[in-house]
Amino acid sequence: MKTVGVLALQGDVAEHLAQLRQRNVQGVAVRKPADLAPLAALIIPGGESTAISNLMQTSGLYDPIREFARHHPVLGTCAGLIMCGRRIEGGRQPVVPLELIDIHVTRNGFGRQVDSFETTLFIDALNKSVPAVFIRAPFIESVGDNVTVLARYEDRIVMAEQGNILVCSFHPELTEDTSVLAYFLSKI
Numbered sequence: 001m002k003t004v005g006v007l008a009l010q011g012d013v014a015e016h017l018a019q020l021r022q023r024n025v026q027g028v029a030v031r032k033p034a035d036l037a038p039l040a041a042l043i044i045p046g047g048e049s050t051a052i053s054n055l056m057q058t059s060g061l062y063d064p065i066r067e068f069a070r071h072h073p074v075l076g077t078c079a080g081l082i083m084c085g086r087r088i089e090g091g092r093q094p095v096v097p098l099e100l101i102d103i104h105v106t107r108n109g110f111g112r113q114v115d116s117f118e119t120t121l122f123i124d125a126l127n128k129s130v131p132a133v134f135i136r137a138p139f140i141e142s143v144g145d146n147v148t149v150l151a152r153y154e155d156r157i158v159m160a161e162q163g164n165i166l167v168c169s170f171h172p173e174l175t176e177d178t179s180v181l182a183y184f185l186s187k188i
């Protein structure tokens with residue numbers, strides 16, 4: 001059975017692990033570089049990207065995750081999307097992104113906590129609509145030539161992929177629908 005890691009430095013780790021269980025995939029929490037060794041793929045959860053970024057540095061996971069992502073799929077949701085991006089704007093405290101996908105990101109692009117909302121997005125690649133929860137969500141300002149845009153909300157890009165790397169502004173892990181996860185798992 002394939003094992004999928006969830007970066008467990010900060011954020012909604014338990015929700016991603018629960019969705020993996022729902023799809024009969026073994027999920028494990030990743031806290032240190034050695035935890036990456038048995039993994040087929042890695043999920044970087046939503047949470048607070050400044051905290052995740054700082055802990056990624058102190059735990060020594062920054063370079064190992066970059067290396068891991070060269071040969072394995074990585075999913076980033078919300079703060080995880082920010083961590084996967086190449087250039088990050090907004091937010092009071094800086095993050096050091098992993099630069100896994102060629103996107104420019106605006107943090108808190110949809111406004112503050114009070115501007116959190118839930119909607120439904122039709123995603124062509126999944127050929128269906130999925131519930132999408134946005135919480136102080138970033139959006140993707142622009143993408144490089146090798147990036148495929150998978151979803152927009154109004155005119156803002158909220159889901160994209162480049163090779164092994166899949167990112168979304170919203171939190172599929174906070175809903176009952178596991179189809180975004182299934183799409184990610186198909187990359188393994």
Ligand code: GLN
Nearest residue numbers: 046047048049078079136
């Ligand atoms: N606004 C957060 C950040 O900049 C992300 C919010 C989230 O993951 N729900 O990290």
